[in-house]
Amino acid sequence: MKVGIMGGTFDPIHIGHMLVAETARDAFGLEQVWFMPSHIPPHKHAAGASGETRLALVSEAIRDNESFRILDWEIVRGGISYTIETARMLNERYPSDDFYFIIGADMVQYLPKWKDIGELVRRLTFIGVGRPGNSLNLGTLSVNIAEKVLLADMPMVDISSTMIRERAASGKSIRYMVPDAVYDYVQRSELYGVQPRSAN
Secondary structure, eight states: OEEEEEEEOOTTOOHHHHHHHHHHHHHHTOSEEEEEEOSBOTTSOOOSSOHHHHHHHHHHHHTTOTTEEEOOHHHHHOSBOOHHHHHHHHHHHOTTOEEEEEEEGGGGGGGGGSTTHHHHHHHOEEEEEEOTTOOOOGGGSOHHHHTTEEEEEOOOOOOOHHHHHHHHHTTOOOBTTBOHHHHHHHHHHTGGGOOOOOOO
């Protein structure tokens, strides 16, 4: 089976994440995409919402898509979430499957800095998803990395989790920026500083 792995803090998951996953799935014939919320990414600070909450948000977002599922491995493992550790677990538990790690196209140039990248590109292929006409030049990467990177274009959606948290905290609407089920969960749980909705 061809499986995409969609990593990230998902704090919260938004329509941009969903569109990236669906674009990669459609472009390269992935049979499933597995969302894997990270505990603490190497390049970011710890998430604001708890791991349990972020798992719940992702579960809400993907529940109606049979091609999407969620794995809690990195949350359960704790510590810094290095992709190489996850890749080893995937290969060990699912030796017959081919894995494709989905990232933003802007992250492709940083792959040489990823932990154990030489081993990582032997274990999986990367899919970089970005805006149409992205001028990314794979020639700047070493051959062993470049030959394990695929690129896909997606419609432009300029939304980030940081933007959503800031809008929520300032009382602005985040509706339609996140899946409806995530919007309802955030409102119900008063996450990110959201104020309780009026009864009328």
